Amino acid sequence: xxxxxxxxxxxxxxxxxxxxxxxxxxxxxxSRTTVWKQVRKLVSDGYEIESSSKKGYRLRVPADxxxxxxxxxxxxxxxxxxxxxxxxxxxxxxxxxxxxxxxEGYPEGTVVAxxxxxxxxxxxxxxxxxPNQEGIYVSVILRPLLPLxxxxxxSLLTAVAVxxxxxxDLNLHPLIKxxxxxxxxxxxxxxxxxxxxxxxxxxxxxxxxxxxNINNFPPDFPHDFRTPATSVQAECQRxxxxxxxxxxxxFNLENHYQKLLQGRFGDTLEKAKNLSMVIGREVKxxxxxxxxxxxxxxxxxxxxxxxxDQSGTIHTVMSGEISLLSSPxx
Amino acid sequence: xxxxxxxxxxxxxxxxxxxxxxxxxxxxxxSRTTVWKQVRKLVSDGYEIESSSKKGYRLRVPADxxxxxxxxxxxxxxxxxxxxxxxxxxxxxxxxxxxxxxxEGYPEGTVVAxxxxxxxxxxxxxxxxxPNQEGIYVSVILRPLLPLxxxxxxSLLTAVAVxxxxxxDLNLHPLIKxxxxxxxxxxxxxxxxxxxxxxxxxxxxxxxxxxxNINNFPPDFPHDFRTPATSVQAECQRxxxxxxxxxxxxFNLENHYQKLLQGRFGDTLEKAKNLSMVIGREVKxxxxxxxxxxxxxxxxxxxxxxxxDQSGTIHTVMSGEISLLSSPxx
Numbered sequence: 086x087x088x089x090x091x092x093x094x095x096x097x098x099x100x101x102x103x104x105x106x107x108x109x110x111x112x113x114x115x116s117r118t119t120v121w122k123q124v125r126k127l128v129s130d131g132y133e134i135e136s137s138s139k140k141g142y143r144l145r146v147p148a149d150x151x152x153x154x155x156x157x158x159x160x161x162x163x164x165x166x167x168x169x170x171x172x173x174x175x176x177x178x179x180x181x182x183x184x185x186x187x188x189e190g191y192p193e194g195t196v197v198a199x200x201x202x203x204x205x206x207x208x209x210x211x212x213x214x215x216p217n218q219e220g221i222y223v224s225v226i227l228r229p230l231l232p233l234x235x236x237x238x239x240s241l242l243t244a245v246a247v248x249x250x251x252x253x254d255l256n257l258h259p260l261i262k263x264x265x266x267x268x269x270x271x272x273x274x275x276x277x278x279x280x281x282x283x284x285x286x287x288x289x290x291x292x293x294x295x296x297x298n299i300n301n302f303p304p305d306f307p308h309d310f311r312t313p314a315t316s317v318q319a320e321c322q323r324x325x326x327x328x329x330x331x332x333x334x335x336f337n338l339e340n341h342y343q344k345l346l347q348g349r350f351g352d353t354l355e356k357a358k359n360l361s362m363v364i365g366r367e368v369k370x371x372x373x374x375x376x377x378x379x380x381x382x383x384x385x386x387x388x389x390x391x392x393x394d395q396s397g398t399i400h401t402v403m404s405g406e407i408s409l410l411s412s413p414x415x
Numbered sequence: 416x417x418x419x420x421x422x423x424x425x426x427x428x429x430x431x432x433x434x435x436x437x438x439x440x441x442x443x444x445x446s447r448t449t450v451w452k453q454v455r456k457l458v459s460d461g462y463e464i465e466s467s468s469k470k471g472y473r474l475r476v477p478a479d480x481x482x483x484x485x486x487x488x489x490x491x492x493x494x495x496x497x498x499x500x501x502x503x504x505x506x507x508x509x510x511x512x513x514x515x516x517x518x519e520g521y522p523e524g525t526v527v528a529x530x531x532x533x534x535x536x537x538x539x540x541x542x543x544x545x546p547n548q549e550g551i552y553v554s555v556i557l558r559p560l561l562p563l564x565x566x567x568x569x570s571l572l573t574a575v576a577v578x579x580x581x582x583x584d585l586n587l588h589p590l591i592k593x594x595x596x597x598x599x600x601x602x603x604x605x606x607x608x609x610x611x612x613x614x615x616x617x618x619x620x621x622x623x624x625x626x627x628n629i630n631n632f633p634p635d636f637p638h639d640f641r642t643p644a645t646s647v648q649a650e651c652q653r654x655x656x657x658x659x660x661x662x663x664x665x666f667n668l669e670n671h672y673q674k675l676l677q678g679r680f681g682d683t684l685e686k687a688k689n690l691s692m693v694i695g696r697e698v699k700x701x702x703x704x705x706x707x708x709x710x711x712x713x714x715x716x717x718x719x720x721x722x723x724d725q726s727g728t729i730h731t732v733m734s735g736e737i738s739l740l741s742s743p744x745x
Binding site (some may be wrong): 184188208209210230231232233234235236237240264278279280281282283284285286287289372373403404405406 | 538594609614615702734
C-alpha cells in the first residue's frame with residue numbers, strides 16, 4: 086500500500102471519528118507533514134475530509150468514488166476489472182479511452198471508469214449527459230471469439246445486466262427498450278453504447294459502454310432529451326452509493342457474458358423478453374434506410390427484433406431506433 | 416511543384432534520353448549541386464536514375480511507384496485519393512495506418528498505399544504476403560451513412576471492383592470466392608480485408624484494404640498458403656505497371672461505392688453473381704461457431720450467401736470461410 090492508501094485506510098478505519106495527525110504520523114511511521122500532504126491529495130481526489138488543528142482529520146462521509154481503491158475491494162467478478170481497471174476524474178468518453186486501450190492490446194475484462202465525461206456519447210452520435218460524480222460512466226473491453234452475427238446478443242445481454250442490477254439490487258422495475266435503452270416508468274435511466282471493430286467475420290473487440298443515472302436530480306437533465314430522464318435517486322427517493330451499484334453491474338455483466346460464451350444465451354434471452362417494453366406493441370422503427378411500422382412480436386435467438394407489418398410479413402430487424410405507437414396490450 | 420518534383424518531371428519529359436546536369440540546372444534555375452541532391456533523393460525513393468559525369472542523368476525505366484506523383488496524375492476518380500493520399504515505402508499494414516487516420520477524423524476517400532507491408536493482414540488474423548514493389552497494398556476509408564446490415568454489400572462491391580479491374584483492364588478471367596477472395600484458375604490473386612467500426616446500428620467508418628499480387632513470381636510465394644497464389648505477371652506472362660492498375664482499381668471501387676450510395680446496388684450484385692465461383696456448388700462453411708454444409712444457391716440483396724442444406728432448408732450466411740466440395744456444375 087502507498088502512503089496515500091495507508092492514510093486513507095486509517096481514516097476509513099476510524100469510521101467517521103476524528104484521528105489526530107500525530108496519531109496518524111506515529112502509526113504510519115511518517116512525518117505529520119507527509120500526513121497533511123496525503124490528506125490534501127485525497128481531498129483533491131474527491132474525498133471529503135474535514136481538518137481541524139485541534140482534532141486532526143475526519144473522513145466525513147463514506148467515500149463514493151469509482152476509484153480502484155473503492156471499487157476493487159468487494160468486487161466479486163472473476164475477471165472484469167480485476168487485472169486492468171482504469172479510473173479518471175474526467176474523460177471525453179470512457180468508450181473513447183477503452184477503444185484506445187483495446188487498440189493497444191488490453192485484454193478482455195479491462196474496465197474504464199470516469200467520474201465525469203465531457204463528451205459522453207450515445208448511439209447515432211448523440212450526447213450522454215455525464216455530470217461529475219452523479220452517474221456511473223463505465224466501459225468494458227470484450228474480445229469474444231464469436232461471429233459477427235452474434236454481436237446483437239452482446240448488446241442485449243448488457244441491457245439485461247443493467248436492468249437486473251436495478252431490479253434485484255435496488256428493487257426498481259426497469260424495462261428494456263430494444264435494443265439497449267433502460268427505462269423506468271417511461272423515463273430513461275441508462276443507455277448502452279456498444280462499439281465493435283470487426284473484419285465482418287470475426288470480432289476484433291467490442292467496447293461496451295454504460296451510462297447509468299444514479300444521484301442526478303431530474304430537473305437538472307438537459308431539456309432537449311428525446312425521452313424524459315430519471316435516476317436511481319429519483320426513483321428510490323434517496324441517494325445511493327455508486328460504488329456498490331458499479332460492483333453489482335460488473336458482476337451481472339460478467340455473469341451474462343460468460344453464459345453467452347458457454348452457449349447458454351437462452352437464459353439471458355428469456356430475461357430480455359420478460360423485461361422487454363416493446364414486445365406486443367405497435368412500433369415504428371428508423372432503420373437508417375427507411376421506416377418500418379408494425380407490431381413487435383418477439384426477439385429471436387440472435388437478439389434481433391421480429392416485427393409483423395400490416396400485410397402479416399415478419400421482418401427481422403438487426404438494429405434501429407424504436408418509437409412506440411401504442412400502449413401495452415394486456 | 417517542389418524542386419524534387421520539377422527535377423523528376425524534367426527527367427520524365429526527356430523520355431529515357433540523357434539530360435545534362437547543367438541543362439537541368441539552367442532550366443530549373445537551381446545550382447547543379449541542388450540538381451544532384453534531388454536526383455540522389457529520387458534514387459533513394461526508388462526511381463532508377465543513371466548518372467554519368469559526361470552525359471548527366473537518365474531515368475532508366477518508367478517509374479512504377481505507388482507514390483502520389485505517379486498515381487495522382489491520371490487518376491480519374493472524383494474523390495478517392497484526390498484529397499488525401501498517404502504513401503509509404505514500408506508500413507506494418509495499410510489497414511492499420513488507415514484505421515489510425517480514420518480515428519483522427521480523415522474523411523471518406525482517404526487512401527493509404529505502401530510499397531511493402533511488414534505485417535500485411537488478411538481475414539481471421541492471417542498474414543498477407545507483401546514483398547517490396549511487387550504488389551498493390553492499398554486501403555481506403557469509407558464513411559457510408561448506412562445501417563450495419565448493409566455492410567456485406569461494401570465487402571462484395573470491393574470484390575467486384577477488384578475483379579473488374581483484372582477482367583476489363585487486363586483481360587483476365589477472375590472469379591469471386593464469396594465473400595471477397597479473388598481467384599484466377601483456382602489460384603488466389605487478391606484478398607480484401609474490410610474492417611468496420613460500428614455502434615451496431617450505424618457505421619462509424621470502414622477501412623477497405625486490398626492486397627493484389629502484381630509482379631510476383633509464383634515460386635516466391637510462401638509454401639504455407641491455404642490456396643495456391645498467382646499474380647498478374649504470372650497470368651499475363653509479362654510484368655505490368657502497378658500504377659495504372661491502382662488507378663483503375665480506385666476508379667472502379669469508387670464507381671461501385673457510389674452506386675451503392677445511390678441505391679443502385681442491384682447492378683453490382685448482378686456482376687457479383689456472374690463472377691461468383693461458389694453459386695451452384697457444394698460448400699462447407701466455417702462460420703466460427705460451427706460448420707454448415709450444403710449447396711450455395713444465391714447471394715441475396717444484402718450480400719449474404721444463401722445455402723441449402725440436405726434437408727432443403729435455406730440458411731442465410733452473413734460471413735464465413737468457404738471450402739468448395741464439388742466441381743462447378745454445368
